Amino acid sequence: MAIKEEAIRMEKGCDAMIWADFHMHTAASEDSEAPITAMFDAAVAKGFQVVAVTDHVEMTGYHTLGYDKAAVESRRMMEEAIPAYQDRLRVARGVELGQPLYDLPQAEALLAAYPYDFVLGSQHKLGDDVDYYFYDYTNVDVGEAMDRYFDATLKLVEWGRFHSLAHLTYPFRYIPPEKQPADYSRWQERIDAVFRAMAQRDIALEINVSGLRNPRLNSAHPDLPLVRRFRELGGEKITVGADAHRPEDVGAHIRDGLHIAEEAGFRYTAVYFGGKAEMCPIEL
Secondary structure: OHHHHHHHHHHOEOOOOOOEEEEEOOOOOOOOOOOHHHHHHHHHHOOOOEEEEEEEEEOOOOOOOOHHHHHHHHHHHHHHHHHHHOOOOEEEEEEEEEOHHHHHHHHHHHHHHOOOOEEEEEOOOOOOOOOOOOOOOOOOOHHHHHHHHHHHHHHHHHHOOOOEEOOOOHHHHOOOHHHOOOOOHHHHHHHHHHHHHHHHHOOEEEEEOHHHHOOOOOOOEOOHHHHHHHHHOOOOOEEEEOOEOOHHHOOOOHHHHHHHHHHOOOOEEEEEEOOEEEEEEOOO
């Protein structure tokens, strides 16, 4: 495993550790009001060398909820803003592609229409149901709901036209404390199937550190045991992202995410340009 990872790094990689935040949103995302330049300025001020803009584009509601326009706006803002930062910040033109299997022809048309450097695959909801953020868990069997979530995530990975799987344990952010499971053991077989499929397709696992900003959660998504399990099942690439929607959150807890990666057995993190991974050493 280490030999193969070293070969990947030597082919296209970094000579030394870089500070990279590979998940951020701008005003082109419906849940952010942040100007793209404010996000870039924050990254530069905090000493980051590389970022990825990953605005939301969901296939559920692509036309009816305005994600078609959001995709165009995000691309426009990136093309206008990036040149002014080229000497200070390396920016990957990315997208967080939600529920692509809901409208597969449209998802593939989107990816064909614009040369994204980096695509995050995400599962925020199932079909026409609401986002897990808005889910009413009062009368829901959480076990069965998460069964369906991980089954859908496996199908997403089997499609595989993205670089990194975003926030694997996303719904658990929003499950109320009285319904939070003690661990992920009920779903371990399903999670293992997801990890094996990712390893077979060379898809990276995102360590999303946004949960570390929430005192109630105080956890990355996924957490250390799951990141370690991904490694054990053949996973070779990880990305780390703050999932910032405000300038003050850019880069927050990235160091903690790198510690998780290191403890799980990863020696490198991946950044993506031109759709190709560049492996950068973790040197904390």
